[in-house]
Amino acid sequence: MFEIFRNMTASRRQTLVQVLTYMLFCAAILIFPLFLDNDFLLNRYARYLVLGMVTMALSLSWGYAGILNLGQALSFGLGSYAMAMALKLRTVPVHTGAGGLPDFMVWNNVEKLPWFWEPFYSLGLAILAGIFVPVILAVVLGWFMFRGRITGVFVAIITLANLVVVNLLIIDQQRFTGGFNGITDLAQLEFFGFEFDAYSKSTYYLVAISLSLCLFGALALTKSKAGLILQAIRDHEERVRFFGYDVAVYQIMAMSVSAAIAGIAGMLYTVVMEFASPTFLSVPLSLSIVVWCAVGGRQSLLGATIGAIVVAGMQGALSESEAFLDTWMLIMGAIFVLVVLFLPNGLAGLIDMLARKAFGRGRHRKSDGPASDIIPTETAKSP
C-alpha cells in the first residue's frame, strides 16, 4: 500500500489525498444522523448543508474560474421558487378559489392560474425548471458579458445588478409571486413513494446525498481538462486566449455549472425551510455566500462548503439572543477582514499550509495555489 503511494507522482498523490478527504467529509455528514436523534436539530443542520452547497457552487466559478459572481443567490432563489411553486400547487386547497388557485393569488384577485405556473403541476418539470432556468439565465448573462470580454470588477457589478433587477421584479409582481411574503404553506415533497418531511431524517439524507454527489461532480470537473483550462483562465486570461482557446465558452460553462448546482441547492432549501421568499435572492444573502466562500477558502470546493457550514452554523447557534447576535456579527466582520488580509485562501489555505509544514516540503506540490503568489502585478493591473 505505502509502496504504491510512494511511487506515484506528486500531483497524483495530491489528488488521492484530496479524494480521500472529500470521501471522509461525505461519510461524516452521512453517518451524522446516527448520533443525533433530534429532528429539530437535523433540520437545522440540513439547512447549513444546503448553504454549504450553494457556497461550493460559488467556489467553482470564483475560485476556479475567477468569475466573482455577486449574484450567486439569483440561481439559488430561482431554484427555491421553482420548488415552492410545485409544492404550492400540491397543497390541499383550503383558502383557494376555482381550480386550486394558490391562496395569495386569490387574495390578489387573480382569476386564472398564469401560464408560467401551469408546468409546475408536474414535479419532474418543476425540478427541470429549478435547474435549467438558472442555467439558461447564466448562459445568457455569461454570453452577454464574456463575449464582450468583461472581466474583474465589472463582472461583479453586472451580476449584482442582475440580481437586484430580478429581486425587484419578484417583489413587485406580488399577484404572481407572493411579493414580500414569498410562497408559504407548502405541501410536502414526495417522490418515488418517499415523503420528505422537513423535520425528519429523510430530508437530511436527501440534502446530504445531493451535496456529496455535487461535491464529487464538481471535483471531477476541476480535475478534467476543462477544469485545468478554467484555472489557467483565472490565472492569465490573455495567455489562454493566445493559445487559441475560446475563453468565453469556458467561462460560460463554469458559470452555468455553478448556476445548476445553486439551483439544486435552492430547491433543497425550499424543502428544508418549507417556504420560499425574496430574501433567498437578496443582496445580503448573496454577499454572505461570498463571505462564506472566502472564509472557507475560495480555491477549495470542500473548504468553501465547510466555511459556509461553520460560519452559518455559528451564526444560527448565537441568533437565539439578540445581544449575542449583534456581538457575533461584530466579531464576524473582524474575522472576515483578518481572513482577507492574511489568509487569501481561507481556512483551506491555512490547513494546506500547516499540512505542508507537518509533512515536510515537496510531498504536496501545490498545483491549485493562488495565482497572486506567482504573478502579483498581472492581476493587479488587469482592470
Added chain:
Amino acid sequence: MDFLLENIITGLSIGSILLLIALGLAIIYGTMGVINMAHGEFVMLGAYATWAMNAFLGVGFLASLIVVFLGVACLGYLVERGVIRFLYRRPLDTILATWGVGVMLQQIVRLIAGGELRYVEMPPALSGTVSVLGITVSGYRVFVFLFVLALFAATWYLMYRTAFGTKLRAVVQNREIASCFGINSSRIYSLTFAYGAGLAGLAGALVAPLKSVSPEMGTTYVVDAFFVVVLGGVQSIFGTVASAFVLGEATGMLAFLWNDTIAKALVLLGIMILIRFRPQGLFTSKARR
C-alpha cells in the same frame, strides 16, 4: 409643460443626492481602484453623528457638518492605514475587506445607538419652500443641490489646482515614478481615502433630515452610488456629475411613467447594458492604465 418641469426638478433632486454620495466613492475608486463597500456605512455614520450632536449636545445642523466631515475623515484615514493599504495589489479583495469593515461599523452603531429609526430635524431656516420657475420646491432640497455643487467645485479645485491634487494625479498615473520624484504616495493615498470618507460623512449628514436614520441605511446607498461611479467612468469627476444627473432624471421620469420598482429595475438593466458596451464609462473618451 408644468409636469415636465416638475419631473426635471425631481430628477435634479434625486441626482444631487446620488452625486453627493457618489462623489466620495468616485474619488476613492477612481484614484485608488478600491471598491469601498464600507462607503454606505460612512454615510450612515455621518447621519448618526448629526443626529447625536443634535439630540445630545444641541449643536446646530450647519455647525455639525464640519465636525462630521472631520470625524468621518479621521475614521477613513484609520481604515486605510489599518486595512486597505495592504490590498492595493488585490483590487477584488478590497470589496470583501471593506464589506467586513462595513459590517463592523453597522454593528457598533447598532450596539451603541440601538436599531430603531432616528429622525433629524431640518434646520428651521431651510424648512420652507421656494418657488423655482413657478414650481414650489422644498427649500432644503434646493440647499442640498447648491451645497453639492459647491462641494463638487471644491473637489475639482483640490484635484486640479492644488499641489496635493497634482501629486495625487501623478500617483494615479504611475505610482512608482511618482515615488521616484519624492512624492510620498502612501500618504497621498491615505489622505485621499480620508477625504472621500469625509465626503461620505457629509452626504449622510445632509441626507439625514430627508430620510430616517437607521444602521442599515448605508447598504442601499452604496449600491446606487456605485452604479453612478461606474457609469460615469473611472477617473473623471465630471463624468460622475453627469451620470448622477442622468440616473436621477431617468429614475424620476421612469417612476413617473410606471412605478418606483419598475423604474429602478429598468435603470439597472440600462446600467448593465452600458457597462457591457462601455466598461470604461459613458463619459470618458480614453481609459488609461
